[in-house]
Amino acid sequence: MTTSDAPEADDAGQEAAPARRRAGRKARETRERLIEGTLLALCDEGVTGITTRKIAEKADVHLGTLHYHFESKDALLMAVLDTLGARLAQQLRLGVAGSRDLDECIERVLETDWIIAERNLAIQIVQYELTLYALRTEGAAWMARRQYDDYIKAHDDAFAGHASGAPAEAIRRLSQAVMAGIDGIILQELAAPDLARSRGAVRDLIAAMQALARTLGLHRPR
Amino acid sequence: MTTSDAPEADDAGQEAAPARRRAGRKARETRERLIEGTLLALCDEGVTGITTRKIAEKADVHLGTLHYHFESKDALLMAVLDTLGARLAQQLRLGVAGSRDLDECIERVLETDWIIAERNLAIQIVQYELTLYALRTEGAAWMARRQYDDYIKAHDDAFAGHASGAPAEAIRRLSQAVMAGIDGIILQELAAPDLARSRGAVRDLIAAMQALARTLGLHRPR
DNA sequence: TTTATTTCTGGTCAATAGACCAAAAAATTA
DNA sequence: TAATTTTTTGGTCTATTGACCAGAAATAAA
Numbered sequence: 495m496t497t498s499d500a501p502e503a504d505d506a507g508q509e510a511a512p513a514r515r516r517a518g519r520k521a522r523e524t525r526e527r528l529i530e531g532t533l534l535a536l537c538d539e540g541v542t543g544i545t546t547r548k549i550a551e552k553a554d555v556h557l558g559t560l561h562y563h564f565e566s567k568d569a570l571l572m573a574v575l576d577t578l579g580a581r582l583a584q585q586l587r588l589g590v591a592g593s594r595d596l597d598e599c600i601e602r603v604l605e606t607d608w609i610i611a612e613r614n615l616a617i618q619i620v621q622y623e624l625t626l627y628a629l630r631t632e633g634a635a636w637m638a639r640r641q642y643d644d645y646i647k648a649h650d651d652a653f654a655g656h657a658s659g660a661p662a663e664a665i666r667r668l669s670q671a672v673m674a675g676i677d678g679i680i681l682q683e684l685a686a687p688d689l690a691r692s693r694g695a696v697r698d699l700i701a702a703m704q705a706l707a708r709t710l711g712l713h714r715p716r
Numbered sequence: 717m718t719t720s721d722a723p724e725a726d727d728a729g730q731e732a733a734p735a736r737r738r739a740g741r742k743a744r745e746t747r748e749r750l751i752e753g754t755l756l757a758l759c760d761e762g763v764t765g766i767t768t769r770k771i772a773e774k775a776d777v778h779l780g781t782l783h784y785h786f787e788s789k790d791a792l793l794m795a796v797l798d799t800l801g802a803r804l805a806q807q808l809r810l811g812v813a814g815s816r817d818l819d820e821c822i823e824r825v826l827e828t829d830w831i832i833a834e835r836n837l838a839i840q841i842v843q844y845e846l847t848l849y850a851l852r853t854e855g856a857a858w859m860a861r862r863q864y865d866d867y868i869k870a871h872d873d874a875f876a877g878h879a880s881g882a883p884a885e886a887i888r889r890l891s892q893a894v895m896a897g898i899d900g901i902i903l904q905e906l907a908a909p910d911l912a913r914s915r916g917a918v919r920d921l922i923a924a925m926q927a928l929a930r931t932l933g934l935h936r937p938r
Numbered sequence: 939t940t941t942a943t944t945t946c947t948g949g950t951c952a953a954t955a956g957a958c959c960a961a962a963a964a965a966t967t968a
Numbered sequence: 969t970a971a972t973t974t975t976t977t978g979g980t981c982t983a984t985t986g987a988c989c990a991g992a993a994a995t996a997a998a
Contacts, residue, residue: 518965518966518973518974518975519965520964520965520974520975521974521975524975524976539852540848540849540852541763541764542763542764542849542852543852545954545955545956546955546956546957547954547955547956555976556976556977556978557956557957557977557978558957558958558959558976558977558978558979559975559976559977561956561957561958562974562975562976563975566956566957567955567956567957619848619851622844622848623848625907626762626841626844626845626848626906627762627764629841629906629907630761630762630764630765638906638907638908639907639908641907642904642907642908643908667916667917667920670901670904670913670917670920671897671917671920671921671924673900673904674896674897674899674900674901674903674904674917674921675893675896675897675900676900677896677899677900677903677904678895678896678897678898678899678900678903679892679896681844681896681899681900681903682864682892682895682896682899684848684851684860685847685851685860685861685863685864686860686861686864686865691892694889695889695892695893695896698889698892698893698928698931698932699893699896701927701928701931702893702924702925702927702928702931703924705923705924705927705928705931706920706923706924706927709920709923709924709927710920739944740943740944740945740995740996742944742945742994742995743944743945746945746946767984767985767986768985768986768987769984769985769986777946778946778947778948779947779948779986779987780946780947780948780949780987780988780989781945781946781947783986783987783988784944784945784946785945788986788987789985789986789987
């Protein structure tokens with residue numbers, strides 16, 4: 495059995511399903527509170543240190559309630575990962591306003607990527623921890639992949655407007671390189687904190703990615 | 717109390733220390749067997765799932781023996797991280813033979829970085845897990861930083877020979893960018909396995925890094 | 939060989955973990 | 969308001985965990 499709703503899960507019997515209902519307003523509120531509480535608990539305990547009791551305390555919810563709303567601790571953890579991913583992609587979309595050309599677009603995307611990360615370094619650790627944890631969890635590896643797909647997609651969309659003539663594959667490759675670079679810089683900042691260095695690294699990455707875009711033939715002939 | 721021997725730990729009283737001796741040959745053998753066993757156990761359980769009993773079983777060692785050789789499970793885990801880091805840096809040094817110019821050197825370094833990772837993807841996960849775990853563990857965060865420093869250093873050394881005139885800071889920045897990129901690609905390969913894509917990403921990264929080297933003024937005027 | 943030291947073993951222990959359930963309470967519907 | 973459903977609560981249960989210790993065994997020193 496999968497930990498969360500698997501991608502290929504047939505939604506048949508959505509109404510007459512014998513499973514628990516949990517449809518009310520209050521339920522949704524409690525669910526959200528639990529997810530938020532889990533995130534808080536994860537921030538100061540990490541995946542290895544977290545327990546259902548600590549979560550319940552942070553969410554100010556009874557321990558039994560946790561199991562009423564989530565099938566297992568793993569299911570809750572994966573719900574958090576889901577929320578985190580969606581939030582991240584959303585932040586990126588909002589942060590990247592209109593740019594004049596591709597070079598500027600690359601700059602803005604990377605700058606936005608970094609600002610988001612720098613604002614939430616503690617959460618970034620959690621994100622990595624949960625992604626790795628998903629890879630270990632039976633039936634949850636697909637969530638790690640979706641995290642990646644969604645974030646790549648957000649980057650594709652950001653670049654697409656400034657490379658309309660280019661093949662989608664070239665854009666995709668730029669997105670991958672950009673994401674890889676940012677992820678690597680975040681990892682470095684976590685392991686060896688030094689904001690000044692990391693900001694410099696972002697600048698370097700911007701230059702490198704602009705050059706890559708040229709190599710990939712993404713710039714309009716103008 | 718620190719988990720392992722901290723960097724600033726005074727080594728005074730090395731001989732007359734009241735602590736356990738553990739100096740014999742057999743002891744060193746068992747220690748290594750424990751580290752190797754822990755690595756194996758980590759590979760198929762992950763940091764969250766590992767237990768001292770599973771380790772002892774993999775290492776074919778009595779549970780009590782584990783605690784005789786290592787102060788705690790954390791200490792053993794950190795010893796593994798240490799071993800892993802040293803092994804990695806060593807592999808890189810060996811893999812990067814003489815290159816003609818900086819461009820070729822960059823290519824070889826990145827290719828080597830990737831080959832090492834691709835050969836040991838399971839271990840790569842463990843490495844990330846342990847690094848993140850170190851960040852959470854009281855008195856072990858310095859180990860995460862040392863992982864980073866050592867690996868950066870290995871890259872610096874690889875590049876230094878082909879950019880002798882350049883300021884050390886520029887070389888350092890190239891090393892950072894290269895490492896960040898590779899780490900990011902590894903992360904992507906773990907989350908969404910696709911060797912063909914990752915290899916392409918490495919090629920793209922090589923091109924981008926060669927361009928960055930130019931931006932940084934690392935190429936000899938020739 | 940005898941003595942001293944290092945290393946290993948069997949067994950134990952308190953603490954904590956995730957999960958669960960019957961019943962109470964709250965909310966919704968009739 | 970009464971009936972029904974959803975949600976919460978208090979309490980419990982078993983399994984597992986990391987750590988530890990006293991003594992046995994093995995190894996090295998005398």
